[in-house]
Amino acid sequence: MPASLRKAHCHTEDILTMGDRIPHEKVCLLDPSSPYPLAPEDADTYDFFLFGGILGDDPPRDRTGELRKLGFATRHLGPVQMTTDTAVNVSRRVVEGKIPLDKIQFVDHPEIKLRKKETVTMPFRYIALPPKESTEVAVEGEESTKKSKKAKKPEPLLPPGMLELLKKDNDTALDLF
Ligand SMILES: C[S@@+](CC[C@H](N)C(=O)[O-])C[C@H]1O[C@@H](n2cnc3c(N)ncnc32)[C@H](O)[C@@H]1O
Known part of the structure; x- marks a missing residue:
């Protein structure tokens, strides 16, 4: 385990057998097919955020579907497939950082x-x-001597x-x- 993750708990058990520690209704599956976007308020309802299908096939093969069958609540992070680490990082910014999804660049x-x-x-x-x-940003009111470069x-x-x-x-x- 890298030092930065020393506080993490690693388990190899099936999530469905961990009901005493991980109540079903406290789990939110991050699922690109969910009808609902993840929102800062979801932190009040869910304590566990579940990510699936670690392989990044393009086009995606809906591996998250295996977890969807288990009946957890779901949320999406937008219409484009993210790498798993990006999906985790974005979820953390939304639920812990309280940043709405549409405010993340x-x-x-x-x-x-x-x-x-x-x-x-x-x-x-x-x-x-x-x-x-960047020096390419034009200052308002100043005449630029340089041609503005492509953004x-x-x-x-x-x-x-x-x-x-x-x-x-x-x-x-x-x-x-
Ligand atoms: C990189 S994706 C890989 C999915 C895989 N390529 C497939 O065929 O389904 C891994 C996980 O990140 C999460 N994820 C990635 N993009 C997402 C999005 N736009 N919305 C919600 N979850 C997302 C989901 O939990 C997904 O199971």
């Missing part, structure tokens, strides 16, 4: 630069990092080590040719 299908001439497009939605301070797509928030993993994967794929 996202970036869809970002093109991630691996090396000078190598990029990979990830078919998921990510939390957008705040834009870097850049925001960078995605990736988990620690993910960029290195993508680079390594890409190198392995290139080795095969």
Whole structure:
């Protein structure tokens, strides 16, 4: 376990056998097919947030459906598939940070630069990092001498080590040719 997660409890038991510790009505399944968006008030009703299908097939194969069958309450996080870590992070911002879903900035299908001439497009939605301070922003009332550059797509928030993993994967794929 990484040090930052030392307080986490890991279980391998089936969630359905944990009814004494995890009451069914306190569980909310994060399900892209839910008719209801996750909202800050959901923190008052639910104590456990359940995420499914850790593999990120694109297009999605509705692996969350396996958990949907169990009859938990459901909430969605918007129409685009997120990576699981993004879905967890967004849920935390909504229920603990009390930030409404529509106030979180996202970036869809970002093109991630691996090396000078190598990029990979990830078919998921990510939390957008705040834009870097830029001199390209025109100051009101000031005549700009520079031509305004095209607005850049925001960078995605990736988990620690993910960029290195993508680079390594890409190198392995290139080795095969
Ligand atoms: C990365 S998704 C993988 C799903 C998989 N590709 C499939 O075929 O179903 C993993 C989990 O993140 C959560 N998730 C991802 N995007 C979501 C969204 N837009 N709304 C709600 N939950 C989402 C769901 O709990 C989902 O089971």
